[in-house]
Amino acid sequence: MYRNANTRISGDSSRSVCAFFRVSSSNVDNIIVDIGSAKTTSVGGCNRHFALGVADATYINVFGLCDMFDNNYIFVGPDTLYDGNFHQICITYNSTNAKLCVYRDAQEPICITRNNGPYNTSLGNVRIGWWPDDNRQFVALGGGLIRSVSLFDSEISQDCVIQEFNRALAMNTTTNTTVWSNTTESNTCNYHGRWHMGECVCEVKFDGQNCSMCDLGYFNYPNCYQCSDCESHNGTCNYENDTCICEDYTRFTGLFCAECQPGYYGSQCTNSTQLLFLQPTNVSDVSARDGIDIILIGAYFYFSSLTNVLCLFQSSVTWAVVANSANVSTVVCALSNYTEYEDVYVSLSLDNGTTWVNKSYNSWNYSVSIHISCPTNGSCLRGECRLGSCECPTGYTGYLCDQCDIGYFFIISTVYSWLRECTPCSLYCQNNGTCANSTCICRHGFTDQMCDKCQENRFGSLCLPYPIIQSIDPPSINDIGGINLTLYGLNFNSSEYIGPRSCKFFSDTHGINASITEAIIVNDSLLICSTPLNLLNSTIRWFLRLLIDGDEQYYSTFSLQV
Structure with missing residues (x-):
């Protein structure tokens, strides 16, 4: 496509177009040349174009683009265009009398008078071998080739048409226009773009003639990571060697300069005393109660005596314990007798609480979450799991809180038919019913789970067999x-x-x-x-x-x- 190459032909002015090409049956409905708007037909380009297209072996189309402005199937036979030879088609248009003529080679023209609306061609692009909407291109399969295209901002005569034909015949076999093959092979653009109108259109992040390098703002082809991933970690993108250069290479290393050199630790890669992380960070409430070792991992833990190494645990309560063991990079402290469910935050002192070791990351990296423990063979039907068992609400009892306590009986839930609820006998076992084995047992004449209804054919408050x-x-x-x-x-x-x-x-x-x-x-x-x-x-x-x-x-x- 030649952008802004048409600077003379516009509106309904007279014009002529000549093209010298070779086609086959693979070129049905292909555009040879189009002049006009950069807009597609769907977004304001209707009748802003003037185009020559192949209809079949003996007919051509002249498009204004949009059906009401097109002149289709203009006869250029009887000889076929599919004979393997080059042919010239010239279109001439006279805006005064709306006369449209089509010349095939040096033959007499076929002329029509257009009775559809006038052209309204825009100044702008020239497309050779492409539909204006760029959705279909001239097919090279079968020997298809466009050798030359000429544009005129007037109606040319038959003598001029013959001169154009002779000029085209005198050309050598090398085309003086660019013809693009109908390739769809991704490897033309290294699988990072698509072949379009003679060049690679690269995907986001990629650049170069064959999409074989990273675009500005990216590095490390073919991964092409964002430079912000490098620059946020003490690095600078180097476009010449396609790498992330660490600003302080004595401390930082790695693809994104996000790793530390040996002997350096933490987010800032320092060689000072620091606490890096804990293990484990999620424990059961049973383990927190009964004692579990919390391992504090860091660097350069120097201390004079194990008795000076303290772990501080903080939640709704705060307490400190002496470490069980410690070395230059690891401290082990026991978390025990803790029965709350709030997260526990951990700090470390190497001098008996006088100072506290710096933490290299955000505070959540140094907390222990407590999760509840349910019974080993199931979960609580009612109540809450806690410390490996169930805490039952009022009225319920049993290992899984699935039984009624003394003074309560089962009724079917009014919300879920599959769920049984425990209800106080004193309130809901009515009409002299008796609670036994978690059931309200009705006296004669009464029925239903709370004995609040009469048996069949019984009536009144006493549920008697009244006639x-x-x-x-x-x-x-x-x-x-x-x-x-x-x-x-x-x-x-x-x-x-x-x-x-x-x-x-x-x-x-x-x-x-x-x-x-x-x-x-x-x-x-x-x-x-x-x-x-x-x-x-x-x-x-x-x-x-x-x-x-x-x-x-x-x-x-x-x-x-x-």
Whole structure:
């Protein structure tokens, strides 16, 4: 691509383009030459171009780029363009009469009058063998080659076209334009870029003709690390030898100058007394309680006596211990009787607490974290793990806090159906239920896990088998009376109620002015009683209620339709 090479042809002005090339069937829909905008068609480049393209063996395309401005399939046959020879195609355009002519070699032109919109070509780039969007290039496979391209800022005559053809024929076999092969081989650019329009476009971090060196700001090809990784560690990037040069090579070394020379330690690589790190930095609460050796590692630990070597432990409490052992680079102190769960920060003194050894890194490098220990064969169902066992909350007991304590019983959780909760017997084992074996055992008539519901066909606060009328047959009775009613319901013949059954008919809820008839028990859910004669006034509301041994069964009250 030749940037800003088109400085004369713009808008809808007259112009001519001649190209001398060789194509094959591999070049279908390839662009030979395009002039115009640097913008692609998708971002404002529509109709800002003027391009010659190959349609097939006997047709060419003239693009304004965007379908409404294109003139496609202009005939240049009958002889094929795929004969292996070079051919010249010239396009001439007259902006006054919108006449577009196409010449093949020295033949008579094929001319059309454009009836689509005028061109609006931009001054700008010249692309040879590339679509304006740079997404497809001229294919060299099959012998494809573009030998020459000529641009004119006017409509040229047929004589001029013939002169251009003769000039192209007189050229030697070496092309005077650059043609790029359709290669996609990454190794052309050392696998650090892509081959694009005759050169390597390198990835970030890489540079050079073949992407074979690091870009500015990077070093150590082919890794190409950021120079900031060197410069933040007492080094300077040296672009000539592609290395990180340590400013003080007597103390610093390594690829990033982040390592210390022998005999130097810490982040600043010094040869002074210093504490570097601890081991271990994460211990169990059991180990912290029962005693575990904390190893302090550093450099140049000089001391007069082991009794002067102290480890200071700090958390919610602070205490010091004398080291168990020590040498020039290692001190061992025991962490014991510690039952808290806060991190413990460790310091070192070599002179019985008068001074404390410098720490080379951030304080978190010198802390011991305490983690809780659960039972060896599982975790606590309830409560918390602590010191290898479970601390159970109120109401729970057992090795894993999975049992109810005395005075508590299990109920199914209202949140998770698979979870059982321990509930106080005194509060939730109701209706004279009895707690036994972590269960609320209900007395007769009651049910559910807290004994707060009645068993089937039992009702009321005492969960008794009260007789219940659910329906009658016939559902409607007349005011004459004297007919048998069939009552359907529950508990008509319960063994818990002894005595004769009878039916009471009354006209108000208080049962006054009532008439009582005998009831015949068929079974526990079927009972027959007769209506009183000439008593049921249809202008008032009537009710029916069962009596057992003369006692009214209020749960059985039923409204009649008279």
